[in-house]
Amino acid sequence: MSSPSLETTRVDTHEHDLEKKEVVNEPERPHYAAWQWGLTITGLYLGSLLYGLDTTIAADVQVGIYERFGDIESLAWVGLGFPMASVSCILLLGKLFSLFNTKHLLNASVFVFEVGSALCGAAPSMNALIIGRVIAGIGGSGMYLGALSFFSALGSPKKLVLYNALIGVCWGTGAILGPVVGGAFSVSSATWRWAFYINLPLAALFAPVYIFVTPSFDPRPDMTFRQKLKTLDWLGSLLIATILVVLITTIAFVGSTFAWGSGTAIALWVVSGVALVAFSLQQYFAFLTTEDNRVFPIHFLKSRDQLLLFIATAGSATANAVTIYYIPLLFVFTRGDDPLDAAVRLLPFIVVFIFFVMLAGATLPLVGRYSLYYILGGALIISGSALMFTVRDDTSIGKVYGYEILIAAGAGMTFQNGYGVASVKVKEEDKSNAIGFINTAQIGTTALALAIASCLYQNLGVSALKSALSAYDLPTPLLQAALGGAGSDVLSSLPARVQEIVVSTVAHTIARIFGMSIAAGALLFVAALVMKHEKIDMAGAAVGG
Template sequence: MSLPHQNVDEPPSDSSTEAGVEREHKQENEMSHDPVDLQDVERDTTEAETDIHPRKDLPTWKWIFTIIALGLGAMLYGLDTTIAADVQASVYEDLGDLENLPWIGIGFSMASVAVILFVGKSFSQFDVKWVSNSSVFVFEVGSAICGSAQSSNALVVGRVIAGMGGAGIALNYFSIFGTDKEAPLLNALIGVCWGIGAILGPVIGGAFSVSSASWRWAFYINLPLAALVSPIYFFVFPSHNPNPSKSVLQKLALLDWVGGILNIGIWVIFMVLLVMSGSRYAWDSAFSIALWIVWGVILIAFTLQQRLSLFTELRIYPVHFLRSRTLVLLYITTGCAAAANAVTLYYIPLFFQFTRNDTALDAAVRLLPFICTFIFFILLAGALLPVVPYYPPWYIVGSCLILAGGACMFTIDATSTNARVYGYEILIAAGSGLTFQNAYAIAAAKVPKEEKNSVIGFINVAQMGSTAIALSIGGSLYENVGFTFLKESLGQFGLPDPAIRSALAGVDSPLLTTASGQIKELAVDAVTRTISTLFAMLIAAGALGLVCASLMRWEKLKLERVAGG
């Protein structure tokens, strides 16, 4: 079977170190039963590979329909990642419970990253077609629960279920049936689809929230869209069973259930701590301290369990990737781009709602400069990656643009012109577009064929994990810093704390709809100051990305096949 092959010119200065790491890792894998390692082993294994095209028996029309369906799946995944950004005020008006609002957005991405490694390992054991279809089914169940929710708690549960299903809508088909020369463009196309969904999320959510259909159709919309392409999922998607010699029960027994449960605990508790500490519970409260201790214990247990491969022969976390400087730096830079993208998508519409009195739809439409620029630069980076021999420049330029855009957004206030904000959006969109998706193709080029599913999961964690963390930190800062700023501005009026805090829910909150002009003006200024403060996160992301990009190897990455086709 023909496997794609990459030739990577290693710098002489790193060769001895890399060789030592490879020898150590080979020894580790002999003990842990993990697939063997990266570039040195890749060069050995490819010598024995044949030149059969990975789609030798797959008709072209089936492959085209598969790409289209995967693109739509990625778009729905992106849509649900951000669709809550512009429906929160309507949800609050309908269901109440201000403290649950952050979970409508965070719950989806939290659940995705909590299970994405476990789902990734499932792709290495079970037929890719049925893992994908099962994931879509779970995603749709979660969407149905969200649309029919009669309480904010039910809505959050639906978001979590949908996020777990979304974790299986991944790029694994491309690692199986795509060639390495195709990988950058295919990954870019899926990244564009995800980006279109993520950026249209606030637009579609805002449109439904102000229509007679209500915010519920922001979640119900997934059902007819999935039904539209379900024949492709069931009858066209190619099958690939990576482990046909084992039964279903044997495969289930191989999965790392202990690691999967511990990983879920790490992400869920961490998100709870970030969101609830300071707003619902004081940082130094017994609850917060106890939860930090529990989180630390689970993190230590997971680290030991994964390092020693306890209770499993197929650990979910690719520990050996941490020995590769390139993979670690790709992980961090991808995370920085995802964080910048998430914060911009969530808080730019909110800025316009408060300062321009926009409807949810109008505010979301103001993201169009971001949408067009982000899509263009994802495609540009993906198309040119096989052409430009070095990849660090993409990350250096992209990180600089994120840093510049974040610094500019940090200076905005309620009087900032639309053109000024649009310009800053474009800087952030260009920077995040250049660095958002290429890591999938680069990382896949750095590992042998049997590691491609694992490396896709590794980068997925960077993307979704950073999105979840950024939204959680952003939500915590918005709640805590926003309340502080509002208290400073409105304290003279003797308003109760719950009323002051409710202003953060949006311009339709009880306080802002009934307040005098002076109170509303002061509240808007305080919230705007809060939103601008959040963009300090982009300054940090851009600076960290720039440091990591500067540490990347200046190596030629040749994305091409040896032969075949």
């Protein structure tokens, strides 16, 4: 006969197994009607799609905007303002979603996004358009982060990776379709303005869902509104926004708009450095906040797991951003494509990226060994980017498609996994911090990567074109406009041999930008190698290695 203690142990173990099985098979928490849950997640995914669309839609509308407003020096802000505003408020929004009603914040974000989109579409000047892009960027960031927070709070733990993967698919699809949609409107009678107006009817269509169907969830019902406001780290939020705005501005414009040794360039670098030091000290000593309420999860810097996931996500986001922006531009110059045709060249990237994001989201909960995805993804990104680095103006279209497919597979396999893995590896009260941390890596790196790539493209491109066209003594603003596609009518008037040199030079410049993707893939690969080669339970904690 078994001893009582042994019987008790068996019963307890059996009950624990049943509880674990119930958690794994739990549909959602709490339970909602299928129609309500279906409409809600459709609305959330639409928001992510629109956010991705607006992140890159400026890539193929800048020519039309330049023709309408001129002001070539401010044109870069049309593309840069949106992601810069998004990343500047990510950490604050993450804190807001951990304190305030998720539905209310989500609806407020949609409203802000639509206000910004409306201003962009109706902009009477370049400055108004840029302001609209900044406003839309803030709202879009809230829509994206709200979807992640919603699923983390109310979705089934077992399905969390898949939900996050679908958010990544929607964002990635929108980001890839951005140049296509922008290009289509640019060459149509609707003009570039409808590239921004299109957000209004789509959001209006789902407004009843956002207002009446989406479940309401208050993560901290034990706190009053005033108490929640007091817990926010306002100084830290202001300082990190300052760092990101000034740093991105510095990277994007020094060397092109501002000379490297100019007073403006030096001032920008100094302000960036001072803001970084001030923020570091404020966070370390919890000045005007508390250790628990700091806007930046500083304790993650001591976590090997979180740091490596941050690095891996950043590497994937960099490869993704560079490919989306510069593959269409390559075809504009080397094949004479119009903006729409050039954007369609991304279709192989779109299909493969979506497939591998979905594949990773569906299989990771089953496989559990997340480091394998990052190792393979990093290797694919390095391979595809290294091949893109060899591209010249006469490289066949088929080869370029093959190279971008390799990058798409690697980026898709690693783009969205960090959210689910990072959330599993922290305590319940730290999940919102983990989401914000990975979101900073993904969206923040996208903004920084675009700024760095723009700086490289402008500086390397202008220098190379000056050398190639030295006999014609063309002014720098004209060469800058030519790099973006504007002003090409002037270059087309040059002798045929010179046009060939220009196309070859620009193609070589674009290829060199993929050095960023090689470095990003290498960083991702190294981070993956030093990750814990463990198996994790996506519905709970790590279960062994």
